Amino acid sequence: MTVRVGLLICALAVLATPGSAQEKPDRLKVINCYDADRNIVRRVARWKCKGEEVSDACAQEIKASRIRRAKQRMQPGKALFPGMRMRSSGTGFFVSPHGHMLTNDHVVAGCRRISVKPSQEKNHKPARLIGTDKPDDLAVIQYSEKPPGYALFRKPLKLKIGDKIAVIGHPLHGLVAIKPIYVTGKVRAFQDEKLRRWGRFAIDADIRRGNSGGPVIDDRGYIVGVVSAKINTPAMYQKTGVVMRDIGLIIRQDRALRFLERFNIPYSGSDRRETMQDKALFDLAYGFVARIGCWG
Numbered sequence: 017m018t019v020r021v022g023l024l025i026c027a028l029a030v031l032a033t034p035g036s037a038q039e040k041p042d043r044l045k046v047i048n049c050y051d052a053d054r055n056i057v058r059r060v061a062r063w064k065c066k067g068e069e070v071s072d073a074c075a076q077e078i079k080a081s082r083i084r085r086a087k088q089r090m091q092p093g094k095a096l097f098p099g100m101r102m103r104s105s106g107t108g109f110f111v112s113p114h115g116h117m118l119t120n121d122h123v124v125a126g127c128r129r130i131s132v133k134p135s136q137e138k139n140h141k142p143a144r145l146i147g148t149d150k151p152d153d154l155a156v157i158q159y160s161e162k163p164p165g166y167a168l169f170r171k172p173l174k175l176k177i178g179d180k181i182a183v184i185g186h187p188l189h190g191l192v193a194i195k196p197i198y199v200t201g202k203v204r205a206f207q208d209e210k211l212r213r214w215g216r217f218a219i220d221a222d223i224r225r226g227n228s229g230g231p232v233i234d235d236r237g238y239i240v241g242v243v244s245a246k247i248n249t250p251a252m253y254q255k256t257g258v259v260m261r262d263i264g265l266i267i268r269q270d271r272a273l274r275f276l277e278r279f280n281i282p283y284s285g286s287d288r289r290e291t292m293q294d295k296a297l298f299d300l301a302y303g304f305v306a307r308i309g310c311w312g
Contacts, residue, residue, distance in 0.1 A: 048075040054197050055082065082194075096140050097129045102309040107185035107196075107230030107243070108132070108157065110166040110304045112282045115159035118272060119229030119308055120244060121148045124155050131309035132159045135196050135302045140309050147279045152215055152267060153244050154275045155229075157308070165303030167231060170238030171285030173269050175217070179203045182294070183221050183243055183264070184301040185230030196305050198298040199223075204263060215271035217241065223264040229308065232266050236289040237300040241266035 042062065049065035050057050057075040070078075095101070106123030110116065117132065124130055124145055131140035141160050148155040183199045201221025211217055219232065223243060232241040245265045276283050292300070 048072065050074070050078065096131050096142065096309075097311050100129060100311040102131070102140075103312050104310045105186065106226060106228040106308050106310070108306055108308045109229075109231040109239070109301075110134075110159070110163040110306065111156075111169075111239075111276065112166055112284075113163065114282070115161065115163050116146070116276075116281045117143070117157045117159055117163075117306065117308070118242060118276070119155050119157065120242070121150050121153045121155045123229045123308055124148070124157065124310060125150075127310035127312060129311040130157055131311060132157070132306050133309070134159075134164050134306045136164050140307075143308075146281075149275050149278075152271050152275060154242065154267065154272060156276060156279055156281055159306075163304070166284075167233075167239045167301075167304045168237075169269055169273060169283060169285040170234055170236075170240050171287055173240060175203050175206045175234070175240060177203055177206060180235045181219055181221070181240065182233050182235075182297055182301075183219075183223060183227060183230060184233070184298065184305045185227040185243065186307045187224035187226040196302060196307075198294065198301070200294065201262075201264070211265075212268075215268050216244065216265050217268055219264045219266055220262060221264050222262050227264075231301065231305060233297060233301060235291045235297070237292055237297050238286065238289070239272075240269050242269075242272050243267075 045062050046059055047062050047065060048057050048070045049060050050068040050070045052067060055078065057070065057078050062069070106119060108117040108119035108123070111118050125148075130143045130145060132143040133140040143157045143159045146156045146158055179202060181201050181203060183201065184196050187197055199222050201219050204218040204220045205211060206217045208218070227243045228245070230243045231239050232243060234240050243264060244267045273283065
């Protein structure tokens with residue numbers, strides 16, 4: 017039985033519960049919220065759930081199915097580099113038709129070998145490190161094969177507070193997402209002088225471990241930045257007394273392009289596309305985003 021069939025049965029069971037139709041739903045109650053597009057379950061307040069409410073049993077089955085799939089993908093006999101294991105992973109994206117990829121320095125730091133799995137591929141393949149910049153937290157690597165697609169940068173770069181953006185990558189939701197996950201957000205601070213000197217800007221978006229090195233795109237699918245980190249909510253609360261959640265720090269596109277130019281990496285920019293719907297944006301990014309493995 018597939019996860020979706022199991023969810024249907026679970027949903028029918030909930031609907032059949034005596035008196036449920038008459039009960040007023042508690043919007044603040046914490047529930048299991050199933051996101052069908054990501055195939056994940058999160059514990060959130062009912063009013064925040066934009067997917068399907070499922071039982072604890074259904075939530076456990078979804079988690080178990082993800083674990084089974086992950087184990088199938090990472091059998092010891094299929095190790096890309098014998099004697100090593102993938103000890104961490106992040107996200108990257110192709111910037112040229114020659115297989116050059118941009119990611120974070122901290123994604124590949126200390127790796128004995130590096131692998132890349134484009135979205136369309138089932139397995140990781142070797143890649144090599146070309147260069148890094150630790151202060152800017154950037155790295156460029158060379159994929160061993162022709163990429164399925166590559167990203168275009170927005171030129172000229174013009175953003176303002178409230179502009180729609182999206183992040184695509186392989187975040188951790190208990191397990192690393194097998195397929196890239198698309199999360200929308202908006203620009204929080206772009207012209208802040210302190211962030212600008214640091215080569216960063218801020219966004220409101222649900223960024224997690226594993227998103228590091230992934231692309232940030234605008235509503236036309238152009239690259240406007242590279243995911244670097246997220247605000248440490250507990251630390252910020254202790255320092256300021258203000259609760260700040262889901263705030264990402266993004267490496268500005270101009271810093272990323274300057275870095276690519278240092279290593280003579282070709283890239284392309286444009287500003288001619290029309291705005292797109294989320295599905296079209298995801299389909300576009302699916303062609304150039306990839307998971308990066310760090311082996312040791």
